[in-house]
Amino acid sequence: MAEEGIEERPEESGEEELDIPSGTRITALADGVFAIVMTLLVLGIDMPEVADDQLGDRLMGEILLVWPKLSAFVVSFLVLGIYWIGHHSQFHFMKGVNRTALWLNIVFFMFVSLVPFSTRVVGHYGTQGFSLWLYAANLILISMVLLVHWRYAMRAGLLKDEADEEMARSASRRILVGPAIYVAAIGVSFFSARLALLVILLAPVLHILPGPIHLHWTR
Amino acid sequence: MAEEGIEERPEESGEEELDIPSGTRITALADGVFAIVMTLLVLGIDMPEVADDQLGDRLMGEILLVWPKLSAFVVSFLVLGIYWIGHHSQFHFMKGVNRTALWLNIVFFMFVSLVPFSTRVVGHYGTQGFSLWLYAANLILISMVLLVHWRYAMRAGLLKDEADEEMARSASRRILVGPAIYVAAIGVSFFSARLALLVILLAPVLHILPGPIHLHWTR
Amino acid sequence: MAEEGIEERPEESGEEELDIPSGTRITALADGVFAIVMTLLVLGIDMPEVADDQLGDRLMGEILLVWPKLSAFVVSFLVLGIYWIGHHSQFHFMKGVNRTALWLNIVFFMFVSLVPFSTRVVGHYGTQGFSLWLYAANLILISMVLLVHWRYAMRAGLLKDEADEEMARSASRRILVGPAIYVAAIGVSFFSARLALLVILLAPVLHILPGPIHLHWTR
Amino acid sequence: MAEEGIEERPEESGEEELDIPSGTRITALADGVFAIVMTLLVLGIDMPEVADDQLGDRLMGEILLVWPKLSAFVVSFLVLGIYWIGHHSQFHFMKGVNRTALWLNIVFFMFVSLVPFSTRVVGHYGTQGFSLWLYAANLILISMVLLVHWRYAMRAGLLKDEADEEMARSASRRILVGPAIYVAAIGVSFFSARLALLVILLAPVLHILPGPIHLHWTR
Numbered sequence: 001m002a003e004e005g006i007e008e009r010p011e012e013s014g015e016e017e018l019d020i021p022s023g024t025r026i027t028a029l030a031d032g033v034f035a036i037v038m039t040l041l042v043l044g045i046d047m048p049e050v051a052d053d054q055l056g057d058r059l060m061g062e063i064l065l066v067w068p069k070l071s072a073f074v075v076s077f078l079v080l081g082i083y084w085i086g087h088h089s090q091f092h093f094m095k096g097v098n099r100t101a102l103w104l105n106i107v108f109f110m111f112v113s114l115v116p117f118s119t120r121v122v123g124h125y126g127t128q129g130f131s132l133w134l135y136a137a138n139l140i141l142i143s144m145v146l147l148v149h150w151r152y153a154m155r156a157g158l159l160k161d162e163a164d165e166e167m168a169r170s171a172s173r174r175i176l177v178g179p180a181i182y183v184a185a186i187g188v189s190f191f192s193a194r195l196a197l198l199v200i201l202l203a204p205v206l207h208i209l210p211g212p213i214h215l216h217w218t219r
Numbered sequence: 220m221a222e223e224g225i226e227e228r229p230e231e232s233g234e235e236e237l238d239i240p241s242g243t244r245i246t247a248l249a250d251g252v253f254a255i256v257m258t259l260l261v262l263g264i265d266m267p268e269v270a271d272d273q274l275g276d277r278l279m280g281e282i283l284l285v286w287p288k289l290s291a292f293v294v295s296f297l298v299l300g301i302y303w304i305g306h307h308s309q310f311h312f313m314k315g316v317n318r319t320a321l322w323l324n325i326v327f328f329m330f331v332s333l334v335p336f337s338t339r340v341v342g343h344y345g346t347q348g349f350s351l352w353l354y355a356a357n358l359i360l361i362s363m364v365l366l367v368h369w370r371y372a373m374r375a376g377l378l379k380d381e382a383d384e385e386m387a388r389s390a391s392r393r394i395l396v397g398p399a400i401y402v403a404a405i406g407v408s409f410f411s412a413r414l415a416l417l418v419i420l421l422a423p424v425l426h427i428l429p430g431p432i433h434l435h436w437t438r
Numbered sequence: 439m440a441e442e443g444i445e446e447r448p449e450e451s452g453e454e455e456l457d458i459p460s461g462t463r464i465t466a467l468a469d470g471v472f473a474i475v476m477t478l479l480v481l482g483i484d485m486p487e488v489a490d491d492q493l494g495d496r497l498m499g500e501i502l503l504v505w506p507k508l509s510a511f512v513v514s515f516l517v518l519g520i521y522w523i524g525h526h527s528q529f530h531f532m533k534g535v536n537r538t539a540l541w542l543n544i545v546f547f548m549f550v551s552l553v554p555f556s557t558r559v560v561g562h563y564g565t566q567g568f569s570l571w572l573y574a575a576n577l578i579l580i581s582m583v584l585l586v587h588w589r590y591a592m593r594a595g596l597l598k599d600e601a602d603e604e605m606a607r608s609a610s611r612r613i614l615v616g617p618a619i620y621v622a623a624i625g626v627s628f629f630s631a632r633l634a635l636l637v638i639l640l641a642p643v644l645h646i647l648p649g650p651i652h653l654h655w656t657r
Numbered sequence: 658m659a660e661e662g663i664e665e666r667p668e669e670s671g672e673e674e675l676d677i678p679s680g681t682r683i684t685a686l687a688d689g690v691f692a693i694v695m696t697l698l699v700l701g702i703d704m705p706e707v708a709d710d711q712l713g714d715r716l717m718g719e720i721l722l723v724w725p726k727l728s729a730f731v732v733s734f735l736v737l738g739i740y741w742i743g744h745h746s747q748f749h750f751m752k753g754v755n756r757t758a759l760w761l762n763i764v765f766f767m768f769v770s771l772v773p774f775s776t777r778v779v780g781h782y783g784t785q786g787f788s789l790w791l792y793a794a795n796l797i798l799i800s801m802v803l804l805v806h807w808r809y810a811m812r813a814g815l816l817k818d819e820a821d822e823e824m825a826r827s828a829s830r831r832i833l834v835g836p837a838i839y840v841a842a843i844g845v846s847f848f849s850a851r852l853a854l855l856v857i858l859l860a861p862v863l864h865i866l867p868g869p870i871h872l873h874w875t876r
Binding site: 025028029031032033035036037040043099102103106109110113114116117120121124125127128130131134 | 246247250251253255257258259260261262264266269274275278279282292293296297300303304307427
């Protein structure tokens with residue numbers, strides 16, 4: 001792992017912090033949680049049950065009907081990709097963790113671990129606005145914990161010197177791009193829940209393309 | 220992983236210990252086990268099955284009914300967070316492992332791995348005292364193995380010099396805070412099993428807040 | 439992890455790459471994803487349900503009927519072994535990652551994570567050509583992303599100096615051996631879908647045996 | 658991970674081995690596979706379904722009926738503990754891997770990954786001899802691959818100098834203790850399949866206790 005630059009704990013912490021796992025342990029747990037959540041998503045794609053005597057006629061049709069679940073799978077996988085990158089990025093600029101930061105991480109993992117459930121709901125009941133609200137709410141909660149974690153690290157002096165205030169604030173703003181999109185998706189869901197899922201896909205697309213948003217906050 | 224300070228095995232161990240995995244391997248397995256157990260918890264939140272023609276009316280109501288399972292998920296996730304921190308803390312003060320310590324770890328992982336089952340039972344049958352007893356018993360067993368592991372490490376000379384006897388004993392006492400809460404929850408379950416689950420939530424809450432208990436044993 | 443030789447990011451990348459996880463984080467996520475996908479395959483082998491009063495007569499017969507699922511399990515496990523080796527091999531020759539390479543990795547993990555689903559389909563409906571096409575298509579997609587990742591790394595200057603152009607091109611050709619076999623399997627599936635699964639088994643067999651193909655491209 | 662002493666590949670290997678993952682990558686995959694297989698075992702303990710109006714009367718009785726599944730869980734968990742230690746021990750003495758050793762590892766992981774299936778069968782149909790034979794056969798296969806891996810490493814010069822021939826042969830013999838017990842369990846299963854599962858428990862018990870067997874081969 002050897003995440004250079006992440007020390008066991010901030011210099012200013014005293015004996016009180018003796019039992020805080022180091023940053024490398026947290027990132028190891030993070031990699032494990034993300035790898036498992038990402039791969040558990042596939043369990044949400046139920047295999048259709050077709051009777052033996054109808055196999056020739058119906059199998060292809062039935063399997064093609066999994067596309068709503070498959071699209072929920074794809075959206076969740078890519079959105080989790082953003083969060084994994086985001087979480088790692090924060091740790092890249094942190095020189096240590098303390099008790100509060102540690103528990104913020106565990107709460108972050110908790111909301112991330114709920115994604116297979118909310119993905120399953122939106123994949124199964126994707127025509128219903130409510131399923132989309134639940135899904136968007138889950139993603140917004142994850143973003144919010146990530147934001148609180150970052151702002152707490154800023155205030156508690158857990159950031160390295162290279163992370164100056166300008167950069168730290170711009171990173172905060174960036175985290176809010178996701179929730180803005182998810183709120184927009186909730187709005188769209190009053191017209192079409194299916195379309196709203198596509199709106200959520202904007203988050204990874206904007207993140208992948210080095211577009212104006214990205215250029216803005218890297219400057 | 221590079222958990223500095225954990226050597227492959229204690230100096231006093233002879234050839235007998237040739238096949239003992241190093242502390243870094245054990246913590247790697249621990250991170251894996253905790254990441255998986257934490258994320259498997261979500262499988263205990265069953266998605267409600269609603270017929271297509273009742274979707275508009277009933278989906279929201281049905282999904283909101285998952286709250287007992289969701290609250291069991293939250294309690295277990297946070298309690299597992301404590302155990303993950305506790306296990307890491309012990310290894311922070313250990314200079315090595317031997318055969319006995321290794322198998323105590325495997326038994327610890329075994330009881331941790333049972334948490335998705337006991338969480339599922341308490342999430343599904345949460346109004347029944349028996350489900351709460353089963354859940355509390357699982358947590359008490361985990362704490363007991365952690366305590367035995369720590370006390371064995373003390374006696375077998377597996378602790379580093381910085382872990383003096385005063386500190387080691389105070390850590391032992393701290394491990395017992397959890398079981399005390401879980402026993403109290405069993406008592407409460409005779410009045411209300413739902414309330415008893417809330418009592419268990421006290422364990423992570425006390426652990427997160429830097430309250431008097433924490434201050435006591437860090438001094 | 440300490441994957442020597444993989445630096446955090448290529449020298450030519452500027453401040454724009456600040457949030458890119460290092461190669462060691464990506465390989466850690468890869469190891470997690472592969473370990474989980476490989477072990478999740480076993481969930482595709484359903485345990486037969488036999489009534490209590492028929493146990494003596496029917497259990498052995500019923501369990502032996504899992505062989506189509508077991509053979510799909512074996513084929514997928516070995517094919518995933520090839521991809522795990524292939525992904526690691528590419529990182530062995532890479533000196534860093536950038537944003538595009540990172541997202542190609544996440545897409546690669548996404549298609550890998552679909553394997554338990556397509557394996558389940560081919561294990562359950564193995565007599566139907568369509569299930570084989572779906573399975574082969576999944577594997578072809580994985581190979582294609584791996585190829586795009588490698589060719590992108592070549593062009594974007596992410597390879598180490600030891601990976602000369604001759605070697606890089608020969609590696610590209612090797613990645614195509616898998617898809618060639620999978621296309622052949624689709625052809626065979628018009629005669630027999632069961633036989634086509636055996637054809638896919640050629641991929642790991644050719645990879646394990648140090649045969650002429652291997653000798654060719656290592657020269 | 659930083660498994661000191663495991664180099665990327667044996668000195669005698671030439672360019673042919675360019676794509677072999679290093680020993681640290683294999684042990685990382687091993688830790689992941691073992692962590693997942695161990696925790697997936699819990700999915701074999703089905704939660705009993707009790708109707709709401711019978712909860713008070715029947716829940717405790719129904720849950721106590723899981724004990725055959727729970728005992729299969731415990732036996733498998735501890736036996737997997739032995740294999741995890743055994744696999745790590747072999748890598749402790751290996752100075753590198755080559756293509757053949759790599760694929761022997763993947764086959765080893767494959768048989769390990771089948772354990773949740775065979776455990777489920779023996780937990781569900783534990784009164785039937787056939788379920789025990791299947792389970793014992795799975796464990797014997799794992800041991801055999803581990804033995805082949807060790808003997809191959811001996812012959813192919815993959816062992817470090819500290820692993821002299823005497824020690825290497827004694828380790829080979831030790832691996833056979835497990836299969837001997839599993840064969841005995843198959844014999845016992847003709848009288849009682851339940852008792853045979855207890856016989857398998859002898860393997861971890863003998864491994865944990867520093868008894869005569871252990872003393873013999875460490876000398």
